[in-house]
Amino acid sequence: MSLLNEIMDEINTVVGQVSDNQLNDAEKLITKDKRIFILGAGRSGLMAKGFAMRLMHIGYTVFVIGETITPSIAKGDVLVSVSGSGTTKSVLEPTESARKIGVKVIGLTSNGTSPLAQVSDAVIVVPGATKADDSVKSIQLLSTLFDQSVHITMDALVLKVSRRDNVSNDQAKATHSNME
Ligand SMILES: O=C([C@H](O)CO)[C@H](O)[C@H](O)COP(=O)(O)O
Numbered sequence: 041m042s043l044l045n046e047i048m049d050e051i052n053t054v055v056g057q058v059s060d061n062q063l064n065d066a067e068k069l070i071t072k073d074k075r076i077f078i079l080g081a082g083r084s085g086l087m088a089k090g091f092a093m094r095l096m097h098i099g100y101t102v103f104v105i106g107e108t109i110t111p112s113i114a115k116g117d118v119l120v121s122v123s124g125s126g127t128t129k130s131v132l133e134p135t136e137s138a139r140k141i142g143v144k145v146i147g148l149t150s151n152g153t154s155p156l157a158q159v160s161d162a163v164i165v166v167p168g169a170t171k172a173d174d175s176v177k178s179i180q181l182l183s184t185l186f187d188q189s190v191h192i193t194m195d196a197l198v199l200k201v202s203r204r205d206n207v208s209n210d211q212a213k214a215t216h217s218n219m220e
Contacts, residue, residue: 046179050179050180050185051188051189054167054185055189058164058165058196059164062163063193063197066164066197067201067204069144069162070100070118070197072205074116074118075118076092076103076120077110077113077118077119077120078102078103078104078105079121080121081123081128084128084131084186084187085106087190087191087194088122090191090194091122091194092104094195095201098207098212098215105119113138113141113143114142115142115143117143118143118144119139119144119145120145121147121148122147122149122190124150124168124170124171125149125151125154125170125183126147126151126154126155126156127155131156135147135159139159139161145159145160146162146164147160147163148163148194149164149165150165150166150167150168150169151170164197166186166193168185168187168188169184170183171183
Protein backbone atom coordinates (compact mmCIF):
# COMPACT_ATOMS: atom_id res chain seq x y z
CA MET A 41 0.00 0.00 0.00
CA SER A 42 1.30 3.49 -0.81
CA LEU A 43 2.04 5.92 1.99
CA LEU A 44 -0.81 8.16 0.84
CA ASN A 45 -3.23 5.25 0.92
CA GLU A 46 -2.11 4.36 4.43
CA ILE A 47 -2.80 7.94 5.52
CA MET A 48 -6.21 7.95 3.82
CA ASP A 49 -7.05 4.68 5.62
CA GLU A 50 -6.12 6.23 8.96
CA ILE A 51 -8.28 9.29 8.31
CA ASN A 52 -11.17 7.11 7.16
CA THR A 53 -11.03 5.07 10.35
CA VAL A 54 -11.05 8.15 12.59
CA VAL A 55 -13.68 10.19 10.72
CA GLY A 56 -15.86 7.07 10.55
CA GLN A 57 -16.05 7.13 14.36
CA VAL A 58 -17.31 10.73 14.63
CA SER A 59 -20.88 10.69 15.95
CA ASP A 60 -23.68 12.17 13.82
CA ASN A 61 -25.55 12.99 17.03
CA GLN A 62 -22.61 15.01 18.32
CA LEU A 63 -22.43 16.89 15.01
CA ASN A 64 -26.17 17.58 15.20
CA ASP A 65 -25.91 18.90 18.77
CA ALA A 66 -23.07 21.22 17.77
CA GLU A 67 -24.99 22.40 14.69
CA LYS A 68 -27.92 23.47 16.88
CA LEU A 69 -25.66 25.90 18.77
CA ILE A 70 -24.46 27.62 15.58
CA THR A 71 -27.17 30.10 14.58
CA LYS A 72 -27.02 33.47 12.84
CA ASP A 73 -28.19 35.40 15.91
CA LYS A 74 -25.01 34.37 17.77
CA ARG A 75 -21.45 35.61 17.47
CA ILE A 76 -19.10 32.65 17.00
CA PHE A 77 -15.61 32.73 18.54
CA ILE A 78 -12.92 30.24 17.53
CA LEU A 79 -10.01 29.04 19.67
CA GLY A 80 -7.15 26.58 19.23
CA ALA A 81 -3.36 26.40 19.64
CA GLY A 82 -0.71 25.36 17.14
CA ARG A 83 -1.92 23.14 14.33
CA SER A 84 -5.29 22.67 16.01
CA GLY A 85 -5.59 26.46 15.83
CA LEU A 86 -4.78 26.42 12.12
CA MET A 87 -7.55 23.88 11.49
CA ALA A 88 -9.91 26.01 13.58
CA LYS A 89 -9.08 29.07 11.46
CA GLY A 90 -10.15 27.18 8.34
CA PHE A 91 -13.51 26.57 10.01
CA ALA A 92 -13.79 30.24 10.97
CA MET A 93 -13.21 31.26 7.35
CA ARG A 94 -15.98 28.98 6.08
CA LEU A 95 -18.41 30.30 8.71
CA MET A 96 -17.63 33.80 7.41
CA HIS A 97 -18.29 32.58 3.85
CA ILE A 98 -21.77 31.39 4.83
CA GLY A 99 -22.66 34.64 6.55
CA TYR A 100 -21.72 34.26 10.21
CA THR A 101 -20.20 36.85 12.50
CA VAL A 102 -17.04 35.00 13.50
CA PHE A 103 -13.88 35.94 15.37
CA VAL A 104 -10.63 34.07 15.97
CA ILE A 105 -9.36 34.49 19.52
CA GLY A 106 -5.87 36.00 19.54
CA GLU A 107 -6.37 38.15 16.43
CA THR A 108 -5.92 41.88 17.01
CA ILE A 109 -9.44 42.80 15.88
CA THR A 110 -11.25 40.21 18.01
CA PRO A 111 -13.58 41.85 20.55
CA SER A 112 -14.36 40.62 24.06
CA ILE A 113 -16.58 37.58 24.37
CA ALA A 114 -19.88 37.86 26.24
CA LYS A 115 -22.81 35.90 27.56
CA GLY A 116 -24.87 34.49 24.69
CA ASP A 117 -21.90 34.04 22.35
CA VAL A 118 -20.69 30.64 21.15
CA LEU A 119 -17.09 29.49 21.53
CA VAL A 120 -15.68 26.68 19.39
CA SER A 121 -12.54 25.30 21.07
CA VAL A 122 -10.32 22.79 19.29
CA SER A 123 -7.74 20.75 21.19
CA GLY A 124 -6.69 17.20 20.41
CA SER A 125 -5.45 16.55 23.93
CA GLY A 126 -8.22 18.61 25.48
CA THR A 127 -5.74 19.84 28.07
CA THR A 128 -3.80 22.68 26.42
CA LYS A 129 -3.82 25.54 28.95
CA SER A 130 -4.07 28.36 26.42
CA VAL A 131 -7.27 26.77 25.13
CA LEU A 132 -8.72 25.26 28.28
CA GLU A 133 -8.39 28.25 30.61
CA PRO A 134 -10.12 30.79 28.33
CA THR A 135 -12.77 28.17 27.54
CA GLU A 136 -13.50 27.66 31.25
CA SER A 137 -13.65 31.44 31.80
CA ALA A 138 -16.02 31.88 28.86
CA ARG A 139 -18.32 29.12 30.08
CA LYS A 140 -18.50 30.77 33.52
CA ILE A 141 -19.88 33.98 31.99
CA GLY A 142 -22.59 32.18 30.03
CA VAL A 143 -20.89 31.44 26.70
CA LYS A 144 -21.98 28.17 25.05
CA VAL A 145 -18.99 25.96 24.27
CA ILE A 146 -18.53 23.52 21.40
CA GLY A 147 -15.41 21.42 22.04
CA LEU A 148 -13.62 19.32 19.45
CA THR A 149 -11.15 16.91 20.99
CA SER A 150 -9.71 13.45 20.59
CA ASN A 151 -10.47 12.57 24.19
CA GLY A 152 -14.11 12.39 25.28
CA THR A 153 -13.17 12.48 28.97
CA SER A 154 -10.67 15.36 28.69
CA PRO A 155 -11.14 18.61 30.61
CA LEU A 156 -12.19 20.32 27.36
CA ALA A 157 -14.88 17.68 26.76
CA GLN A 158 -16.13 18.15 30.31
CA VAL A 159 -16.44 21.92 30.04
CA SER A 160 -18.25 21.78 26.67
CA ASP A 161 -22.00 22.14 26.14
CA ALA A 162 -21.58 20.11 22.96
CA VAL A 163 -18.56 17.93 22.38
CA ILE A 164 -17.45 16.34 19.13
CA VAL A 165 -15.00 13.53 19.74
CA VAL A 166 -12.58 13.04 16.85
CA PRO A 167 -10.55 10.09 18.08
CA GLY A 168 -7.34 10.65 16.11
CA ALA A 169 -3.89 10.10 17.55
CA THR A 170 -2.47 13.12 19.37
CA LYS A 171 0.86 14.14 20.83
CA ALA A 172 -0.66 13.43 24.27
CA ASP A 173 -1.93 9.91 23.74
CA ASP A 174 -0.18 7.08 21.94
CA SER A 175 -2.96 4.57 22.66
CA VAL A 176 -4.38 5.49 19.22
CA LYS A 177 -1.90 4.19 16.67
CA SER A 178 -0.79 6.22 13.69
CA ILE A 179 2.15 6.16 11.32
CA GLN A 180 2.05 9.99 11.31
CA LEU A 181 3.83 12.42 13.59
CA LEU A 182 2.38 13.87 16.82
CA SER A 183 -1.27 14.99 16.38
CA THR A 184 -1.30 14.92 12.58
CA LEU A 185 -4.10 12.35 12.40
CA PHE A 186 -6.27 14.41 14.76
CA ASP A 187 -5.52 17.59 12.77
CA GLN A 188 -6.52 16.01 9.46
CA SER A 189 -9.63 14.39 10.87
CA VAL A 190 -10.83 17.45 12.79
CA HIS A 191 -10.45 19.53 9.62
CA ILE A 192 -12.77 17.15 7.73
CA THR A 193 -15.17 17.03 10.69
CA MET A 194 -15.43 20.82 10.83
CA ASP A 195 -15.96 20.90 7.05
CA ALA A 196 -18.85 18.48 7.56
CA LEU A 197 -20.25 20.71 10.30
CA VAL A 198 -20.10 23.83 8.13
CA LEU A 199 -21.74 21.95 5.26
CA LYS A 200 -24.61 20.90 7.54
CA VAL A 201 -25.04 24.48 8.75
CA SER A 202 -24.95 25.87 5.18
CA ARG A 203 -27.59 23.37 4.02
CA ARG A 204 -29.82 24.17 6.99
CA ASP A 205 -29.45 27.90 6.28
CA ASN A 206 -29.93 27.45 2.50
CA VAL A 207 -26.63 29.08 1.62
CA SER A 208 -25.46 28.09 -1.86
CA ASN A 209 -21.92 27.64 -3.10
CA ASP A 210 -22.40 30.79 -5.25
CA GLN A 211 -23.44 32.82 -2.19
CA ALA A 212 -20.40 31.56 -0.29
CA LYS A 213 -18.18 32.36 -3.30
CA ALA A 214 -19.53 35.92 -3.40
CA THR A 215 -18.39 36.43 0.20
CA HIS A 216 -14.86 35.17 -0.43
CA SER A 217 -12.10 37.77 -0.33
CA ASN A 218 -11.79 39.89 -3.50
CA MET A 219 -8.41 41.19 -2.35
CA GLU A 220 -6.32 38.12 -3.19
O1 LIG B 1 0.63 22.19 17.03
C1 LIG B 1 0.42 21.19 17.65
C2 LIG B 1 1.50 20.13 17.70
O2 LIG B 1 2.26 20.22 16.49
C3 LIG B 1 1.05 18.71 17.86
O3 LIG B 1 0.76 18.10 16.60
C4 LIG B 1 -0.84 21.08 18.45
O4 LIG B 1 -1.95 21.35 17.65
C5 LIG B 1 -0.75 22.09 19.61
O5 LIG B 1 0.31 21.73 20.42
C6 LIG B 1 -2.05 22.14 20.42
O6 LIG B 1 -2.30 20.87 21.01
P1 LIG B 1 -3.76 20.39 21.31
O7 LIG B 1 -4.43 21.49 22.09
O8 LIG B 1 -3.59 19.15 22.10
O9 LIG B 1 -4.45 20.14 19.99
